[in-house]
Amino acid sequence: MEPELWVLATAVALPFVAAVLTPFLYRVVGERVGYFGAVVAAVSFGLVLTQAGTEGTVSASWIPSLDIAVRFHVDGLALLFGLLASGIGFLIFAYAGSYMHGMPSLGRFYMALLAFMGSILGVAFAADLVFLFLFWELTSVTSFVLIGYHTGDAESQYSARMAMVITVGGGLCLLVAVLMLAVAAEGAGVGAFDLAAILENTDAVRLALEGNGLFVPALVLVTVAAAAKSAQVPLYFWLPGAMVAPTPVSAFLHSATMVKVGVYALARVRPLFHGPEWMVLVATLGMVTMTVGAVLAVVADDIKELLAYSTASHLGLMIAAFGFRTHYGPEAGAFHLLNHALFKAALFLVAGIVAHEAGTRRIEKLGGLWRDLPVTAAITAVAALSMAGLPPFSGFYSKEILFEAAWETAQSVGGLAWLYPATAVFASIFTVLYSLRFLWLFLGDRPDELGAVPRAPTALAVSPGILAVGVAVVSLVPELAIGFVVDDAASAAALEPVEIHAGLPTHLSGPVVMSMITIVVGFVTFRYYGETKEALGRIRAGTGPLHPTTIYDQVLSVTERASTLLAARVHNGLIRSYVWWLLGATCALAVAGYASTTAGIPALSGGETPVAMGLVLGVAVFAAVAITVAESHVTGVLTLGILGFMIAIFYIVASGPDLALTQLVVETLLLLIFLLVIEELPAFYGELELGRTLKDATLSVVVGATASLSVLYAARDGSNAVTETASYFVDNAVKEGGGTNVVNVILTDYRAFDTLGESIVILLAALSVLVLLTMRDRGETR
Amino acid sequence: MRTTARVVVPIILVVATSLFLQGHNLPGGGFIGGVLTVAAFTLVYVAYSLDYLEVGVLDREVDYEQHIGEHRTVAAYRRLFMFGLALTVASGLVAVALGEPFLSQSYTYVHLPLFGEIEVASAIVFDTGIFCVVVGGLLTIFSVVGAE
Numbered sequence: 001m002e003p004e005l006w007v008l009a010t011a012v013a014l015p016f017v018a019a020v021l022t023p024f025l026y027r028v029v030g031e032r033v034g035y036f037g038a039v040v041a042a043v044s045f046g047l048v049l050t051q052a053g054t055e056g057t058v059s060a061s062w063i064p065s066l067d068i069a070v071r072f073h074v075d076g077l078a079l080l081f082g083l084l085a086s087g088i089g090f091l092i093f094a095y096a097g098s099y100m101h102g103m104p105s106l107g108r109f110y111m112a113l114l115a116f117m118g119s120i121l122g123v124a125f126a127a128d129l130v131f132l133f134l135f136w137e138l139t140s141v142t143s144f145v146l147i148g149y150h151t152g153d154a155e156s157q158y159s160a161r162m163a164m165v166i167t168v169g170g171g172l173c174l175l176v177a178v179l180m181l182a183v184a185a186e187g188a189g190v191g192a193f194d195l196a197a198i199l200e201n202t203d204a205v206r207l208a209l210e211g212n213g214l215f216v217p218a219l220v221l222v223t224v225a226a227a228a229k230s231a232q233v234p235l236y237f238w239l240p241g242a243m244v245a246p247t248p249v250s251a252f253l254h255s256a257t258m259v260k261v262g263v264y265a266l267a268r269v270r271p272l273f274h275g276p277e278w279m280v281l282v283a284t285l286g287m288v289t290m291t292v293g294a295v296l297a298v299v300a301d302d303i304k305e306l307l308a309y310s311t312a313s314h315l316g317l318m319i320a321a322f323g324f325r326t327h328y329g330p331e332a333g334a335f336h337l338l339n340h341a342l343f344k345a346a347l348f349l350v351a352g353i354v355a356h357e358a359g360t361r362r363i364e365k366l367g368g369l370w371r372d373l374p375v376t377a378a379i380t381a382v383a384a385l386s387m388a389g390l391p392p393f394s395g396f397y398s399k400e401i402l403f404e405a406a407w408e409t410a411q412s413v414g415g416l417a418w419l420y421p422a423t424a425v426f427a428s429i430f431t432v433l434y435s436l437r438f439l440w441l442f443l444g445d446r447p448d449e450l451g452a453v454p455r456a457p458t459a460l461a462v463s464p465g466i467l468a469v470g471v472a473v474v475s476l477v478p479e480l481a482i483g484f485v486v487d488d489a490a491s492a493a494a495l496e497p498v499e500i501h502a503g504l505p506t507h508l509s510g511p512v513v514m515s516m517i518t519i520v521v522g523f524v525t526f527r528y529y530g531e532t533k534e535a536l537g538r539i540r541a542g543t544g545p546l547h548p549t550t551i552y553d554q555v556l557s558v559t560e561r562a563s564t565l566l567a568a569r570v571h572n573g574l575i576r577s578y579v580w581w582l583l584g585a586t587c588a589l590a591v592a593g594y595a596s597t598t599a600g601i602p603a604l605s606g607g608e609t610p611v612a613m614g615l616v617l618g619v620a621v622f623a624a625v626a627i628t629v630a631e632s633h634v635t636g637v638l639t640l641g642i643l644g645f646m647i648a649i650f651y652i653v654a655s656g657p658d659l660a661l662t663q664l665v666v667e668t669l670l671l672l673i674f675l676l677v678i679e680e681l682p683a684f685y686g687e688l689e690l691g692r693t694l695k696d697a698t699l700s701v702v703v704g705a706t707a708s709l710s711v712l713y714a715a716r717d718g719s720n721a722v723t724e725t726a727s728y729f730v731d732n733a734v735k736e737g738g739g740t741n742v743v744n745v746i747l748t749d750y751r752a753f754d755t756l757g758e759s760i761v762i763l764l765a766a767l768s769v770l771v772l773l774t775m776r777d778r779g780e781t782r
Numbered sequence: 783m784r785t786t787a788r789v790v791v792p793i794i795l796v797v798a799t800s801l802f803l804q805g806h807n808l809p810g811g812g813f814i815g816g817v818l819t820v821a822a823f824t825l826v827y828v829a830y831s832l833d834y835l836e837v838g839v840l841d842r843e844v845d846y847e848q849h850i851g852e853h854r855t856v857a858a859y860r861r862l863f864m865f866g867l868a869l870t871v872a873s874g875l876v877a878v879a880l881g882e883p884f885l886s887q888s889y890t891y892v893h894l895p896l897f898g899e900i901e902v903a904s905a906i907v908f909d910t911g912i913f914c915v916v917v918g919g920l921l922t923i924f925s926v927v928g929a930e
Contacts, residue, residue, distance in 0.1 A: 658811075658814075661801070661814050662813065662814050662817070665814055665817045665818050665821060666817060668821050669817055669820060669821045669824065669920075672821060672824040672825060672828060673824070673924070675828045676824070676827065676828060676924065676927070676928045677927070752874070752905075752908060755870075755908075755912060756870050756871070756874070759866070759867065759870060759911070759912050759915040759916070759919075760867065762863075762915055762916060762919035762920065763863050763867055763915055763919050765919065765923060766859075766860075766863060766918070766919035766920070766922040766923050769922065769923045769926055769927065770856075770860070770922060770926060773926055
């Protein structure tokens with residue numbers, strides 16, 4: 001069955017429209033606007049749900065000449081992701097309605113949250129590379145706004161900027177990869193930006209990519225982009241920082257949806273890039289992250305920090321799963337995508353409740369909360385045991401499939417590939433450890449200094465409760481979720497038919513032994529949690545200089561120092577140096593452009609030059625030389641006027657009346673402007689400095705040379721024949737444009753868009769003059 | 783200087799208008815006409831002063847204490863270039879509304895008494911917009927900078 005375009009377009013566009021309305025609505029209804037967001041999310045969820053069972057691509061034309069279109073593709077993977085985003089979005093809005101009670105600037109908060117939900121739905125369904133990139137970047141931007149919710153807080157600013165730098169930097173890698181894909185797809189005869197078509201013709205596109213030598217670069221760039229977004233080693237460090245955001249944001253963006261965009265993208269392009277390089281890169285990356293994240297989660301002191309590192313670890317699990325070649329890979333990845341979203345969002349909301357009621361997030365200050373928060377404790381038990389991967393909870397099923405994938409890969413490849421199952425077990429032991437530690441917030445001894453903890457309001461418990469029920473349902477009847485969407489999702493990323501079996505193991509096999517080791521060692525080590533944490537903490541402190549955060553800070557401070565130095569040279573407030581850099585850069589770019597063309601420098605053609613033209617140009621050159629030796633501004637400007645009028649006459653001789661007219665008028669205007677400002681200028685130029693003169697002279701020569709070169713290139717064929725473009729305009733100006741002045745017909749008709757752009761330039765110049773003067777008069781100067 | 787300006791400015795303005803109107807078929811057009819008009823106004827500023835138009839021609843009071851950004855003349859110019867931009871964009875959007883690509887132009891012939899056969903091109907609307915932007919934008923700059 002084909003999906004409906006309008007349904008998808010509405011589901012994606014509705015949150016954006018609602019986001020625009022939110023600030024106005026906030027003024028009317030106040031903080032109840034959160035429930036408006038919940039309604040929007042519910043509508044989007046409903047719309048996406050109606051598309052369940054459909055598969056295919058629908059599109060509406062946007063820029064047909066570049067093959068860019070509003071294109072949506074629906075399949076199991078897109079549906080799973082879209083349903084998670086809108087469904088969890090609904091719960092988050094409902095939770096935020098009471099959690100964010102009494103907080104400032106909620107209009108902006110909900111606006112960003114809604115725009116984020118729209119972008120994530122866009123990423124899920126976009127089947128156009130340009131569109132995908134657009135939504136991808138939008139998720140980064142909205143995430144930046146949400147992390148920086150406490151705008152006055154230095155830590156908040158630092159973390160928001162860090163998340164922005166990393167994820168947008170990854171986005172730039174994606175942009176390059178998208179362009180590579182587009183080039184290859186065009187070469188393969190598939191629509192350039194049409195992701196759905198690319199994925200249908202993977203073999204052709206792959207051959208084209210390999211033919212260009214772009215296969216590995218594109219693969220690496222996509223992986224880097226996904227790693228930045230999905231917090232993989234070594235780019236994971238922004239995720240714990242992002243925990244300064246309010247808890248609903250952490251639960252929504254930084255566990256359930258945004259960080260999964262990278263996983264989702266890798267799953268999407270898996271059929272295209274699948275191969276040995278893919279497995280070495282992606283599966284290894286995922287495994288390393290899974291381990292590092294799990295170890296760091298054990299070391300964490302703060303409950304949100306623990307959950308953040310654990311999220312990175314689980315994202316690593318999913319990425320590793322999609323990296324494996326066997327069909328178990330996508331099965332584990334897609335199933336864990338669902339499971340992780342459910343239990344991690346629930347746990348984050350629980351963390352929010354604990355912080356809200358107990359007033360602290362320090363792990364050692366919390367314990368034995370089950371008496372105070374019984375409902376929350378029950379929710380936590382279900383979610384945390386699922387996270388630990390204990391049977392018969394949902395997390396166990398997906399992790400078991402991952403173990404099977406790693407086991408089978410090791411068996412078929414052999415050698416170093418046995419590290420995959422070994423690492424998986426090692427990381428999973430730590431997963432059991434920190435999951436139990438989180439659960440012990442509710443079970444263990446209650447610290448004496450912990451004061452009275454009030455019951456959580458029902459409004460806060462509902463959302464995590466629903467999520468926990470979801471986890472329980474998937475745990476008890478996994479076939480329901482698998483049959484509904486997970487099987488389809490896995491097959492969208494798989495090359496071979498998939499059939500997910502979830503259930504308790506019935507006979508002993510390699511993967512089952514792996515699970516048993518994990519659970520037993522995990523439980524035994526949990527008795528020595530404090531010692532383990534201390535030892536790991538010492539290792540962590542000892543390797544301080546190697547931490548990505550340290551390196552990030554160093555890179556950032558070096559960049560800042562370098563840009564301060566550069567700005568002092570380029571941007572020093574003297575118009576003279578601005579002109580110097582502007583002209584110099586323009587020349588450098590132009591010459592680089594000429595150098596990159598294969599054509600050599602055209603030879604001078606000695607055509608006939610009329611005497612009149614020679615005379616006029618001679619006077620112009622004479623005037624130009626005279627300007628340089630002029631003693632005062634008045635003589636200088638008047639001589640410049642002579643030069644300008646000579647050029648105008650040259651245009652007349654060369655039969656360009658329009659240009660001549662413009663030149664004359666502009667020249668006159670220039671003189672008048674000069675008359676306006678003449679009183680402000682010093683009468684004489686003053687003494688010349690040798691260094692500055694040399695610098696300016698060099699620039700003049702360079703500009704002159706570039707201009708001459710441009711003329712040579714523009715008139716490269718040397719004949720006076722009318723070019724094809726020119727004769728087209730001459731032939732069609734009267735017929736189509738209705739004007740005999742070809743220049744003007746070009747300006748107002750053929751190239752009207754350029755003219756419009758130029759008029760906007762004038763406008764901007766006028767506005768900036770106004771703004772500058774207004775700012776100065778208000779005293780906003782340095 | 784003032785005498786010259788008195789004689790020259792009307793001539794410049796007439797020439798500017800004719801250049802602007804004949805632009806479609808002979809040398810001229812919105813940009814050139816606009817710049818020439820600006821030249822005429824600038825001449826007035828140089829010869830008289832910024833407030834001459836307000837006080838001498840329109841016979842209005844001028845508040846000399848006011849900030850230049852809020853000056854009535856400057857505000858008028860600002861409105862002019864905004865109008866111009868709106869007009870250019872609108873002329874493009876009309877084409878879209880008629881199912882043509884953005885900014886495509888058309889023309890027709892109209893018979894007027896006295897003038898005979900006259901060609902009316904839709905480009906004139908676009909050109910008027912450009913004219914307004916040029917005049918408004920440049921005069922804003924000049925009057926603000928000139929007031930310094």
